[in-house]
Amino acid sequence: MAGDPAGMNMSQQSSSLDVKEDMDTKSESEHQASKDDLIDISFCESTPLLWKVSDMKRCRSVGVIGALVGSLARQPRQNVRLGRPLELLQEEALLLGDTNTAAASLQPQDCGDEEVHSEAVRQYEAGLESSYKEQCTLALEDKKTVMRRIMNEKENGTDDSGNAIRDRLNALDQSFRFPRSAMAIQLCTARAGFSHCPEERSFHSTDWPMPRDERLDTRFCVYRDLRNKGFYLTSAGKFGGDFLVYPGDPLRFHSHFIALCISMDEELPLSDILAIARLGSNVKKTVLLCSPRSRGETGKDESVEGDVVYSSLQWSSMV
Amino acid sequence: MADRDASTDAHKHNVFEELLSPSELFEARSQSHKIPVRGQKDFLPSGSEQQRARLQQSLDEHWTLLTEERVERLGNLVKAVWIPDERLVELQSPAGKFWQTMGFSERGKQYLRPEEALYLMECGNVQVFYQDLPLSIQEGYERFLSHGTVTLHQYQVFGHLKRLGYVVNRFDPSSVPSTYERRLNLPASSLDKQRKQLKRKRSQSPVSSDKQNTSPVEKMTTQDQSEQLVHTSESPAGQTAPDPPLEESMQSADVSDRTWWMEEDVQLPAAQAQSAAPRWDFSSISFPDLGSRRSHSASLASPDPSLLPGALEVGGCDLAPWLRRLNVKQEKLSQRERERQRERDRYHRDINSDREVRHCRNWAEYLQLVEDRRRRSQKDRPVHLWEKEVTPLTQPGQCTSHRELLDQISIIKSSSLSEEVSSLSPSDQWKISFDVYQPDTVAEFKKSQPGRPYTRMCVCSFDGPVPDLHAMKQLSVQSGDVSVTFAVVDHGDISFYCFKDFRLPTDVY
Numbered sequence: 001m002a003g004d005p006a007g008m009n010m011s012q013q014s015s016s017l018d019v020k021e022d023m024d025t026k027s028e029s030e031h032q033a034s035k036d037d038l039i040d041i042s043f044c045e046s047t048p049l050l051w052k053v054s055d056m057k058r059c060r061s062v063g064v065i066g067a068l069v070g071s072l073a074r075q076p077r078q079n080v081r082l083g084r085p086l087e088l089l090q091e092e093a094l095l096l097g098d099t100n101t102a103a104a105s106l107q108p109q110d111c112g113d114e115e116v117h118s119e120a121v122r123q124y125e126a127g128l129e130s131s132y133k134e135q136c137t138l139a140l141e142d143k144k145t146v147m148r149r150i151m152n153e154k155e156n157g158t159d160d161s162g163n164a165i166r167d168r169l170n171a172l173d174q175s176f177r178f179p180r181s182a183m184a185i186q187l188c189t190a191r192a193g194f195s196h197c198p199e200e201r202s203f204h205s206t207d208w209p210m211p212r213d214e215r216l217d218t219r220f221c222v223y224r225d226l227r228n229k230g231f232y233l234t235s236a237g238k239f240g241g242d243f244l245v246y247p248g249d250p251l252r253f254h255s256h257f258i259a260l261c262i263s264m265d266e267e268l269p270l271s272d273i274l275a276i277a278r279l280g281s282n283v284k285k286t287v288l289l290c291s292p293r294s295r296g297e298t299g300k301d302e303s304v305e306g307d308v309v310y311s312s313l314q315w316s317s318m319v
Numbered sequence: 320m321a322d323r324d325a326s327t328d329a330h331k332h333n334v335f336e337e338l339l340s341p342s343e344l345f346e347a348r349s350q351s352h353k354i355p356v357r358g359q360k361d362f363l364p365s366g367s368e369q370q371r372a373r374l375q376q377s378l379d380e381h382w383t384l385l386t387e388e389r390v391e392r393l394g395n396l397v398k399a400v401w402i403p404d405e406r407l408v409e410l411q412s413p414a415g416k417f418w419q420t421m422g423f424s425e426r427g428k429q430y431l432r433p434e435e436a437l438y439l440m441e442c443g444n445v446q447v448f449y450q451d452l453p454l455s456i457q458e459g460y461e462r463f464l465s466h467g468t469v470t471l472h473q474y475q476v477f478g479h480l481k482r483l484g485y486v487v488n489r490f491d492p493s494s495v496p497s498t499y500e501r502r503l504n505l506p507a508s509s510l511d512k513q514r515k516q517l518k519r520k521r522s523q524s525p526v527s528s529d530k531q532n533t534s535p536v537e538k539m540t541t542q543d544q545s546e547q548l549v550h551t552s553e554s555p556a557g558q559t560a561p562d563p564p565l566e567e568s569m570q571s572a573d574v575s576d577r578t579w580w581m582e583e584d585v586q587l588p589a590a591q592a593q594s595a596a597p598r599w600d601f602s603s604i605s606f607p608d609l610g611s612r613r614s615h616s617a618s619l620a621s622p623d624p625s626l627l628p629g630a631l632e633v634g635g636c637d638l639a640p641w642l643r644r645l646n647v648k649q650e651k652l653s654q655r656e657r658e659r660q661r662e663r664d665r666y667h668r669d670i671n672s673d674r675e676v677r678h679c680r681n682w683a684e685y686l687q688l689v690e691d692r693r694r695r696s697q698k699d700r701p702v703h704l705w706e707k708e709v710t711p712l713t714q715p716g717q718c719t720s721h722r723e724l725l726d727q728i729s730i731i732k733s734s735s736l737s738e739e740v741s742s743l744s745p746s747d748q749w750k751i752s753f754d755v756y757q758p759d760t761v762a763e764f765k766k767s768q769p770g771r772p773y774t775r776m777c778v779c780s781f782d783g784p785v786p787d788l789h790a791m792k793q794l795s796v797q798s799g800d801v802s803v804t805f806a807v808v809d810h811g812d813i814s815f816y817c818f819k820d821f822r823l824p825t826d827v828y
Contacts, residue, residue, distance in 0.1 A: 044460055044471045051457045052337065053386045060378075069475055069811035070456070071441035071482065073387045074352055079482050081354050084385055085460065087810055107461065110450070121451045134341035142345075181394025184344040187443055188455035189388060190337055195452050237781035237809030248364040251377045 038203075039102035041093055042085075046210050048093035048104070049085040051190035056086050062101065063227055064092045065234050065250055073189065084189050089235055090210050091223035097205030104208050106200045120196045136178045144172060214263065219243075221292035222261045225308040233259070240279050245288070257312075259288045264309075277313045287313040339388055347390040355380050389443040399436065401449040406468050408436035408447055415444060420486045420764055432489065433463035434477050441478070473752050473778045476806040479813050480776075484758035490751045490775060495799040602681040722826040736795045736820050748783075749790040751775045751797055755804075774804045774817070781809045791818060 039055040041048045050056055050066065059066065072083035088096075096102035151165045168175075202208060210216070219242055226233055232246040236258055244250075245257035258280055262268060280287035289311045339347065358377070361370060398412045410429040414422060421435045431439070437459045439445040447454045454462070464471050469489075480487050604626070607619055619636040627633060652660060670676055679685040697705070704711055718724040754772035756764065775798045779786070786794070786805065794803045804817040 042457060042461065044464055045466070047471050049460070053382060056385065057382065067811040068385075071438075071478065072354070072384060073389045073443075074350070074384060075354055076389075076442040077482050078354075079479055081384065082811060085457070089810065117450065124452055131341040131344065135345050138342060138345045179394070181392065183393045184348055184390050185393050185396060185446070186339050186344060187389040187391060187396075187440065187446060188337065188453070189457065191455050191457045192338060192453075195450075235810040235812075237807070238812060238814055248361075249374055249378070251381060252360055252370070252374045253364060254360050254362055 038100075038201075039096060040201075041088070041096070041102050041104045041208075043104055043106075043209050046090070048088040048090065048208075048210070050088060051085050053084075056084075058101070059086075059088075059092075059096070060249075062096075062099075063230075063232055064088065064096060065232055066092060067235065070189075089223070089233075090216060091220045093208070093210065094205055094216075094220050095224060095227065097208065100203075103201045103203045106202055110197075116196055120194055124194045132180060132183050135183055139178045139182075140172070140176050143176065144169065147172070215261075218263045218292055219261045222259060222290040222308055225292075226259065226290075239283060239285070240276055241287070244285075255285060257288045258283075258285050259290050261290050264291045264294050273313070277315065280313065281315050289313065337386075337388065339390070344390055347388070348392075350387065350390070354384070391443050391446075395444075396446045397439075397444060399431065399445050399447045401436075401447050401454065401462065403449075403462070406433060406463075407431070408433065408445075408463075410445075417444060420766070423766065432468075434469040434474050437463050437474065438478055438481050469752075470778075472780060472808040475808055475811065476776060476778050476813055477753065479806075480753075480755060485773075486756040486758070486760070486764055486769075487776075488754045488756075488769065488772075490754050492751075492797060495797065495801075497799075501800065602683060720826060725825045733823060735822070736792055739792075746790060746793060749777060749779075749786060749794055751794060751803065752778050754801075772801050774802050776804055776806050778806050778808065781807055 039050065039058055040052060042051060043049070050059065056066070066086040066088045068082040068084065069087045070083045070085050072078070072081050074083075075081075076083075093102070097104075147165055147169045151169065154165060206212075223233060223243065226243070226245060232248065232250055233243040234246070234250055234255075236242060236244040239258050240260075241258035242261045243259040244255040245259050246253050246255045258276075260276060276287050291309050293307045293309060358373070364370065395415075397410060397415055399408045399410045401408050408431040410422070410431065414429055417435075417439060418429070421439070422429060422431045424430070431445070436445060436447055437456075440447060440454075440456055440459050447459065449458075449462070460471075463469075464474050469477065477487050618638050621633045621635050624632070675688055676685065679688055700714070713724060713727040718727060753776040754769070755774050755776055756769060757773045777786075777794055791803075802817055802819075804815050807814045807816065
């Protein structure tokens with residue numbers, strides 16, 4: 001029921017688009033301070049966002065799902081499947097912060113150092129130039145291969161056009177033109193680091209720009225408890241609740257519960273309970289009323305695991 | 320890509336892991352553009368191998384889709400530059416097809432608003448540079464979205480609607496025509512207003528004190544004129560002219576009062592001018608009634624020179640050509656139409672055929688007649704009902720339809736959303752963010768004259784409060800005659816809600 005760490009590793013290896021060169025340098029980095037291994041959370045006002053696919057994979061391996069809110073690179077003009085960034089619930093960000101798996105990167109400041117900046121620009125442009133040259137070569141090779149293939153096909157045939165193609169092939173080295181506008185450029189999704197600006201990071205979740213109020217504390221308590229029990233949780237605004245609770249990965253399973261987080265001393269009008277129960281039965285999910293036990297009852301300073309009381313609502317008939 | 324040398328900063332190496340090498344870039348030109356369909360979900364995890372394999376497959380597909388980067392041909396990209404001071408993106412190469420519905424020109428340059436630029440970056444059409452280095456989409460989110468421009472929630476709604484094909488513009492409160500303008504059917508001069516909204520603050524040039532005094536006076540005079548024009552058009556209705564409609568009797572105000580149209584008196588304070596009554600006595604000036612069949616004079620005499628502005632001289636007017644232009648022919652109705660007219664007129668009494676009404680020479684006398692008649696009719700009412708403190712709400716025979724009757728006896732009057740809104744102050748929490756135009760109008764969409772939007776968007780979230788009546792009234796008045804839709808953002812999931820005005824039926828048909 002919990003996430004499948006073994007599966008995660010397999011998928012990481014099978015993804016072919018990671019740059020292979022940096023794999024060796026990565027093992028070097030593991031000897032460096034482990035602080036660099038943390039998931040990078042970038043805050044857009046008070047909303048935590050994840051940009052790197054490696055960070056998203058690590059999150060999912062600890063059961064943090066999030067929601068994709070950007071355009072998908074492959075097909076940006078549709079709403080069925082969205083792409084990066086991954087928006088995290090505030091509770092998810094808190095969980096990652098508390099378990100020391102993540103650090104927030106603060107707003108980037110402009111690089112004050114003129115020299116460093118112009119050096120960065122030089123490097124970037126040099127990179128573009130070398131990429132262009134390499135793509136030129138690749139394009140030329142590609143065209144030659146195509147022409148050779150056509151030539152082979154034509155030689156099996158009866159007409160004379162094979163000679164014309166052979167002549168063109170021989171002249172190709174001189175006549176081939178690969179304009180700069182034909183070069184392929186990558187529009188980076190996550191920060192590419194061209195500017196070499198030192199990044200400032202914050203490691204304590206109390207410093208993060210999320211307003212901590214009682215409501216967030218209640219929700220976080222419930223979130224942490226359910227997560228520790230192995231459930232996967234996503235947001236449930238459209239279902240009138242706080243969380244949707246899944247028995248397994250949301251990609252493959254339907255959710256079973258709608259969790260509503262209420263503090264122990266909060267008063268809930270009966271009409272609200274009826275409304276949420278009605279809603280739950282309409283969508284065939286069980287409604288869970290979750291309340292963290294107040295500190296006085298447990299006699300501890302901080303609420304620990306297992307401190308949440310759950311009540312489920314179910315319509316039943318009078319027998 | 321650029322940084323192959325071993326740097327000691329390990330974190331920096333992690334940053335570069337998502338850059339593609341040139342060979343990968345080259346290969347990416349032929350990458351597929353299809354999105355795989357998601358299969359059916361299971362109900363319970365059973366721990367079976369089949370389930371695990373399917374989960375793995377879904378996950379692999381998921382990561383593949385997410386890891387893909389945007390690779391575009393350099394020639395297809397529009398180059399642009401982010402200008403943080405103006406919070407705008409300036410285009411440096413010619414715009415593409417998106418220019419039809421997005422962006423604006425100013426001072427000879429082409430600009431995009433930050434949310435438009437970010438959307439186009441996500442679509443892979445525009446590459447935005449800042450300080451000579453290209454911005455990634457992450458940096459775009461960090462720099463372009465803020466409370467001063469567009470918040471993240473608002474951008475999510477913007478992107479969602481744009482991906483569906485709608486044309487989305489920022490809402491400008493001054494572009495909504497007021498009720499008065501709408502009644503007059505004035506063409507909206509939206510171009511000037513858009514320009515005014517997006518221009519940066521400029522230092523105000525000192526305005527001379529004379530100018531400040533003349534402008535309120537000029538405004539006041541035009542206001543007076545419009546008041547008087549409206550007034551004059553109403554008076555001939557009450558006057559019939561069996562006698563030649565020529566004599567204008569000059570009355571009351573002498574010439575010294577009629578200097579309002581002369582520009583000499585510049586120091587007139589605005590308050591005094593607005594409270595002054597119109598200076599003509601319309602109860603005594605009669606206007607020619609050309610349409611009525613009862614006037615048969617051939618020409619109009621010239622009007623009294625004191626009624627004319629300045630030194631204008633007007634001679635007599637020959638009525639024949641004007642009468643020819645007016646259609647004073649008798650209407651010839653078909654048999655059915657005549658029957659229908661008879662049905663309608665069965666209980667209709669022409670007020671002009673009433674002798675007593677014809678004897679009235681002006682509005683004051685007419686109102687007096689109406690009052691007298693009303694009092695007479697009330698003499699027959701039972702005293703015990705009508706002379707006490709509490710009187711009945713209506714009288715038998717007073718109402719002709721159910722609706723009238725219900726209106727008279729109703730204690731609570733129904734009100735509509737647009738009533739009593741002038742006293743409401745604008746709220747900080749509820750703001751209209753966008754104008755939305757429908758996708759099928761894209762072909763004829765003109766940025767300079769977008770026309771009436773399909774709806775206006777107000778962005779909120781499930782964490783915030785539900786809009787109350789105050790907010791809804793204020794938003795609907797701000798939006799004019801266009802409906803307001805609430806876009807509620809819940810972690811990337813957007814739901815749209817709108818409230819429709821509803822009137823309870825009061826007439827029985």
